[in-house]
Every structure is written in C-alpha cells, then in structure tokens.
Amino acid sequence: MGASVGTGDKKSVNVELNIVPFIDLMSCLTAFLLVTAVWVNIAQINIQPKGKTRDTTNVQQDDEHVTLSVLVQADRIWVGLSRINQFQEIPKKGDQQDWERFENTLKENKASAFFADRTDIEVAAESTTQSPVEYQDIIHAMDVAVKVGFVDVGLTDPNGLAARPSL
Amino acid sequence: MPVHAAGSRLYRSVPFKHLVKKAGSATGGSRATNIALNLTPFVDMMTILVTFLLMVFSSSGQLLQAQKGLELPMADSHDTLQQAPVIIVTKTEITYQGQLVATVDSVLRDDSPTFKIDALFERLDAAAKKIKEDVGMGKLPKNLAKACEDAKQNIRPQPGAICPDGLAILQADESTDARLINKIVNTAKAAGFDNLLFAVKNK
Numbered sequence: 621m622g623a624s625v626g627t628g629d630k631k632s633v634n635v636e637l638n639i640v641p642f643i644d645l646m647s648c649l650t651a652f653l654l655v656t657a658v659w660v661n662i663a664q665i666n667i668q669p670k671g672k673t674r675d676t677t678n679v680q681q682d683d684e685h686v687t688l689s690v691l692v693q694a695d696r697i698w699v700g701l702s703r704i705n706q707f708q709e710i711p712k713k714g715d716q717q718d719w720e721r722f723e724n725t726l727k728e729n730k731a732s733a734f735f736a737d738r739t740d741i742e743v744a745a746e747s748t749t750q751s752p753v754e755y756q757d758i759i760h761a762m763d764v765a766v767k768v769g770f771v772d773v774g775l776t777d778p779n780g781l782a783a784r785p786s787l
Numbered sequence: 788m789p790v791h792a793a794g795s796r797l798y799r800s801v802p803f804k805h806l807v808k809k810a811g812s813a814t815g816g817s818r819a820t821n822i823a824l825n826l827t828p829f830v831d832m833m834t835i836l837v838t839f840l841l842m843v844f845s846s847s848g849q850l851l852q853a854q855k856g857l858e859l860p861m862a863d864s865h866d867t868l869q870q871a872p873v874i875i876v877t878k879t880e881i882t883y884q885g886q887l888v889a890t891v892d893s894v895l896r897d898d899s900p901t902f903k904i905d906a907l908f909e910r911l912d913a914a915a916k917k918i919k920e921d922v923g924m925g926k927l928p929k930n931l932a933k934a935c936e937d938a939k940q941n942i943r944p945q946p947g948a949i950c951p952d953g954l955a956i957l958q959a960d961e962s963t964d965a966r967l968i969n970k971i972v973n974t975a976k977a978a979g980f981d982n983l984l985f986a987v988k989n990k
Contacts, residue, residue, distance in 0.1 A: 639826065646833040653840035662859065664868045664956070664984040666949070669976035692965070745965035753965040759860040759987055767863060775972055775983075777902075 665762050667743075667775045686734045687782035688726075688770070690743045692717075692761050694751035699725050700783030701734070707785045717757060719764060726768040741770035746778040860961040862987035866946035868956065871984065872914050874907070874971060876959035881971070883910045894967055903974040911978035915953065919979070922952045953979055958986040 691698040697717055700707040710721050729735055743761055747753040762773045778784065857877045875882045881889045881904070888907045897904075921927065922935055935950035937943075944950065955975055959968065975983055 639830065643826070643830065643833070646830070646837055649837050650833060650840065653837065653844060657840060657843060659843075661989040662868055663862065663864045663987050663989050664866050664946070665862060665864050665987055666866065666946070667972075667983050667985060668981055669972045669983060745969070747965035747969075754961065755959050755963040755965060755968055756860040756961040758965055758968060759862055759961075759985060762985070763862040763864055763987075775968075777969055777973065 665759065665766065665773070667762065667773045669775055685738075688729055688735060688741045689781040689783040690741065690761055690765070691778060691781060691784065692743070692745040692753055692757050694747070694753050697722055697761065698785045699729070700781070700785060701729075702782035705783065707783070709785075717760070719760060722761070723764045723768060726765060726770065730769050735770075739770055740772040740774065741765050742774040742776050742781060744776050744778040744781050854958070857958070857960045858962075859958065859986055859988040861990050863990055864987060865989060868984060868986060869947050869949060869954075871951060871954045871956045872911070872918075872980075873956045873958055874911075874975070876957070876963050876967065876971065878960050878962065881907065881967075883907060884914075886910075891963075891967060894970060895964060902970060903977055904970055907971065908974050908978050911955070911975060911980060915979035918951055918953075922950070927951065949982060949984075953981040954984065955980040955982075956984045956986055 686704060687702040689698075689700045689702060691700070695712045697710040698707055699710065699722070708725055710718050710725060712718065713721075726741075743758065743765065745753040745758045745761075758775070762775070765773055854875055854877055856879070857875070872884060875885075876891070879891055880887055881891065881894065888910065889904055894904055925932065927935065930948045931951060934944045934948050935952060938950045938952075957968075957971060957975075959971075972983060
C-alpha cells in the first residue's frame, strides 16, 4: 500500500493510505468465499452391514462372545445380550423414544465385563406398514452407540440379530 | 471522418452542484470539486464478512448434492465424509449417482424373497467391480492405498481415509421407512459394499 505524506504544504501532517488494493483484495476474497461457502455441515456415521439376511443362508455366529444387540421398534427399543438371552425393554416416552434411558443402558453394558474392551454392537430396526420406524431413529440409535463407545456399529436385518426378543 | 468542434457533454444537465457546493464548503474553498466518499463503513463490513466466511470455509468442499425434498437426519457425529458412490433416497425415489433406480413405493410394495433391489444391485455390482479393479491396479492416492493395506490387517481406518474398496455413501431422508434402509443395506452388502457411510447433518 502506498502512502503519501502531506501535500507539499509543510504544515500538513495528514497521512493518506491508499486503500484501493486492500478493497480490491477484499472484494475478490469475499466473492470467492461466498461462492465456495458450504452452509450445511455434513458428517458421516460408518456402519458395516452384517448378520443374516434373507439372501444369505449361513449366519456368522460367534459362540464365544456375548453380542450386544439393539432392536428399534416403533414403540420401544430392545437391548439384548446373546448367549445369556437377557433383554431390556425401553418403552417410548411420549411421542419420542427414550434416548436418555437407552444411552444409560448402553453405558451400563459398556462398563460391564463383557464389553469393557469391546467396541462392537449390532443394530436392527423392525418396521411394518402399521408401525413404521423412521431412518432418523436408526441414526439416533447408532449415534448414541458411537457416543457411548461402541464405534463398530453393524446394521442388520431384525432376523439377523444375535439376540432377538421373542414376543 | 470530419472532426467537429467539441459541443455540450452528455449528462451535463444533471445538477451535481449541491454535492460540489458541499464538498467545496467542507474545505473552505469555493472551487474544490473533489467529492470524498467515506469508505470506512464499507471496509469495516468487508472485513467482518471476510472473517466470517473464512471461519466457515470448508476445504473439503461439498461431496453431496442438495436434493429437493431430502432432509438429512441429525447426529452428533463429526466424522468427515469422503468421496464414494452415493445412493440417494428421497421421499419418493431412489437414485444412484444421480440416476433414477426405483421409486420408494415400488420397493416397499415388493415382497420378493430376494430382499434386495435388483436395479440398484446391478449398478452397485458394476461399480464395485470397477473400484476393485482400480484398487488392484494401485490407482489410489497414497493415504487411501495405505488405508487398504491397513484394512487387510484389520486396522481401524481414520475417518475420511477409508479404503474405497466396498465403500458407499447413503444419503437418505430422515423420514425414510426402515424397511427401505434394510433393503438398500442388504443390496449394497450383496454387491460387495461392506462399508456404508450414512450421511448426517451435524447438530
């Protein structure tokens, strides 16, 4: 930026800064940033499709480990442990799933001896025409699981869960 | 072309005399014709705008296309997305890489025992073979090639640097029926996409 001191008059002490290049640079930068701005921050949840599907006949069951299974239904969430067949039912609270209780349940399981050093969990959603389950609920369940520490989320068909409540 | 004597100038009749007078009176001289424009608020505004835009600037750019009638689900996850084939599920249709594959209604009505979407399977299968070929020939950036090596040894990949072999993005509307998601996941798995990234919106 150029600067001119005075205008020839000895008494003048005004300094004039040439701000034209500065304004040029600002204008270009503003235009570029406005064009390239991304207003919605998009992230990802990484999942592995797993378990039994109607397509596959053999199920990869691990008999040595207890698996933590989550079944999301329209009006409740089931958290189950395979091998010991222990299930915990979390009914809906108002018009939303009880995510707080679900998170606490997962935290309790994570603190248990079975899952202290494990990060895997399987999630399934049972949806029907009469009582549909929305994608948002699956994402919420997986998000809570990742937050608690089960970062290896496997999404499966309800029939493919290692621990499935029999109603 | 003949040269004429200079005549009256265009817009000379527009009276800017009040500005000239004002500018002149500010400096005391009656003949001064410079009009000083105060640029300070303009520069202030520009500075604030540039600072804000630099703060929200994302170097990773936008990997996903905005779709009409598609509202992504919200999540706390902050893992960054990476380039991969995109399956888009809106309220009415399923598209793969921008091409219509099936409508939501037709897939939900279909109770076939295969439990997968055939049209989507064909496209995903072809894409999976091509990606596998590219990975095999080493046509990958260094970090992704390393991720593929790590994947063989069951080492957890870093978010944003997952081996592209078997990786796809699912961009679905938050109100999509879970049956549809199950079908798409099964279809992707059958085609060899064992790693799905669910696109979500940050809370």
